[in-house]
Amino acid sequence: MPTVTFLPGYRKVTVPGGTTILDAARAAGLSMNVVCGGQGKCGKCLVFIKEGTATFDRDKYRRFFSDDEIARGACLACQATVVGDVLVNVPAESLIQEQKILVEVPGQEGIPFNPAVRKYVVRLEPPSLDDTTPDLTRVLEGIEKQGGPPPTSIYAPLDVLCFLPLVLRRNEWNATATVALAPVGYRLSSVDGGDTSERLYGAAVDLGTTTVVAYLWSLTDGRILATASNYNRQISCGEDILSRVNFSRKSGLSQLQQLATESINEALTTAADTAGIDREEIFEVMVAGNTVMTHLFLGIDPAYMITEPYIPVVRRMLSTGAGQIGIAAHRNAEVYTFPAVSNFIGGDIIADILATGMTDREEATLMVDIGTNFEAVLGNSDWMLSCAGAAGPALEGGEVLFGMRANPGAIERVAIDAETLTPTCSTINGVRPRGICGSGLIDLLAELLRTCVIDRTGRINLDISHPRVRKGQYYPEYVVAWKKETSVGKDIVMTENDIRNLIMSKAAIHGACMTLLDAAGLEPGDIGRVCFAGAFGNYLNKENAITVGLIPEMPLDRVENIGNGAITGANIALINRKRRKELDAIARRITYIELNAEPSFMDRYTSSCFLPHTDFTLFPHVQ
Numbered sequence: 001m002p003t004v005t006f007l008p009g010y011r012k013v014t015v016p017g018g019t020t021i022l023d024a025a026r027a028a029g030l031s032m033n034v035v036c037g038g039q040g041k042c043g044k045c046l047v048f049i050k051e052g053t054a055t056f057d058r059d060k061y062r063r064f065f066s067d068d069e070i071a072r073g074a075c076l077a078c079q080a081t082v083v084g085d086v087l088v089n090v091p092a093e094s095l096i097q098e099q100k101i102l103v104e105v106p107g108q109e110g111i112p113f114n115p116a117v118r119k120y121v122v123r124l125e126p127p128s129l130d131d132t133t134p135d136l137t138r139v140l141e142g143i144e145k146q147g148g149p150p151p152t153s154i155y156a157p158l159d160v161l162c163f164l165p166l167v168l169r170r171n172e173w174n175a176t177a178t179v180a181l182a183p184v185g186y187r188l189s190s191v192d193g194g195d196t197s198e199r200l201y202g203a204a205v206d207l208g209t210t211t212v213v214a215y216l217w218s219l220t221d222g223r224i225l226a227t228a229s230n231y232n233r234q235i236s237c238g239e240d241i242l243s244r245v246n247f248s249r250k251s252g253l254s255q256l257q258q259l260a261t262e263s264i265n266e267a268l269t270t271a272a273d274t275a276g277i278d279r280e281e282i283f284e285v286m287v288a289g290n291t292v293m294t295h296l297f298l299g300i301d302p303a304y305m306i307t308e309p310y311i312p313v314v315r316r317m318l319s320t321g322a323g324q325i326g327i328a329a330h331r332n333a334e335v336y337t338f339p340a341v342s343n344f345i346g347g348d349i350i351a352d353i354l355a356t357g358m359t360d361r362e363e364a365t366l367m368v369d370i371g372t373n374f375e376a377v378l379g380n381s382d383w384m385l386s387c388a389g390a391a392g393p394a395l396e397g398g399e400v401l402f403g404m405r406a407n408p409g410a411i412e413r414v415a416i417d418a419e420t421l422t423p424t425c426s427t428i429n430g431v432r433p434r435g436i437c438g439s440g441l442i443d444l445l446a447e448l449l450r451t452c453v454i455d456r457t458g459r460i461n462l463d464i465s466h467p468r469v470r471k472g473q474y475y476p477e478y479v480v481a482w483k484k485e486t487s488v489g490k491d492i493v494m495t496e497n498d499i500r501n502l503i504m505s506k507a508a509i510h511g512a513c514m515t516l517l518d519a520a521g522l523e524p525g526d527i528g529r530v531c532f533a534g535a536f537g538n539y540l541n542k543e544n545a546i547t548v549g550l551i552p553e554m555p556l557d558r559v560e561n562i563g564n565g566a567i568t569g570a571n572i573a574l575i576n577r578k579r580r581k582e583l584d585a586i587a588r589r590i591t592y593i594e595l596n597a598e599p600s601f602m603d604r605y606t607s608s609c610f611l612p613h614t615d616f617t618l619f620p621h622v623q
């Protein structure tokens, strides 16, 4: 079998002939950028063949490479297959970089504190011949005396009973009982010797497709003790949801379950170490993830969600023992997963809804969460409508020549001087630019329109005589950063093709918002608030989002960025038992509108494929 050696680092792996270089890289433990899921559409998995041979149709993918790169043996790892031994150079930008993960969200300490797990210190009378009450009854009565629930409502698992006699007698009948609200009644999670009432912790987790964020809380006083984040280790099995489901179908389900658990455990360990606590004293974990992520995390086969008639195994909120799925917490801790509305409106969106507070308001709120896919929810305390669709990867950096995720070196803000057409850019971490992330792309689109470099169809005006506005190798383009200013050794440009892809992405989102409004019988002016959730929304310039027609026009003070709504929602459900109880009812109340089955959506989408729209009356203040 051929050996593939990856530079730098000389990682070697032996694979059968015909294996893609991408799969060989995965086998070698490299996490490559696979924005399009290995379909040959994004050009982000660039590698160079230094020695040996690989089969690759260079003409077909020519548009992704410069002449210099071709001369150096450039190919796409996802499309090149191994024939014999091969030496492959993987440039740093083709590997997944440290991402700007949205961890800190303001306002978390203000969540009303009403946890579902409590500790009771019980000082018990030892048994005697005159008092032969069993140990468990003695403890349960002690709990009730301390203001806890009645003994008949508390279930005691076997392993607590097994340790109970020893714990009580070794500690002279002084103990601390941990009691958690269960789906039915209460559960005695633990009985420990002495007074441990100060040590009671819970964790909220946002299990994203790319990243994992965890908040560690004190459940005795409602303080945040630490936060942590890391990558979802499932990335090595595919970057997007579809490739993960396909991986699980090839008997990779248990591997994906384990990788999700390891990713959460890594975040919990970091948070626990930062706070100086023992993970064994975490008694509840609340996990918000999309529907596929939740299935994979619990080891439930998601295969039937991607084939007709597209059925998930479960939509309701589930609670599972931490020990049962390998979560690094107390062995009797309960791990809760958020309910879902559909395959596309998952637990992360229910968490977003909780974060917006829209279920408590009379005014209509429009919540939009944008990633490779987008989800939109419109509603108030009485009703909610939702829809989802593909934004295309353009807003996450795919299908845009120099698009990239929000990693160091990504241009995240752009302003263009109307006189000189010179851009002023700021990059993540202030380093030399490597590409442009979603918020930078929306800025660019708005600024190019404002300075008349592009027209309302997105066409670049080549009549402008300026070195930054040029014909380009394949498409007309605007130079955002000159080669000497970048860290990628070439000019960073925005091409007309990039602009077309961005316009299609924004049109899908605007068309979906208008479809929801129409279904509710509302006009854009009836919306009380628009809430952007997720990392993309958090860094978005609101004015520019309206200028390009990403969302309906409205006063800027009605547009809010709620940041990582999934972690905020998970925090709320962790520390407020009343809110947690409402989750299933919220999910059931949401009506899902299938855009593909909605005849008006296509018309709305087509009308939105202009900047900002074909109907100027919808954007009266955009010049």
Ligand code: FES
Binding pocket: 033, 034, 035, 036, 037, 038, 039, 040, 041, 042, 043, 044, 045, 076, 077, 078, 079
């Ligand atoms: Fe290879 Fe997108 S992952 S082109």
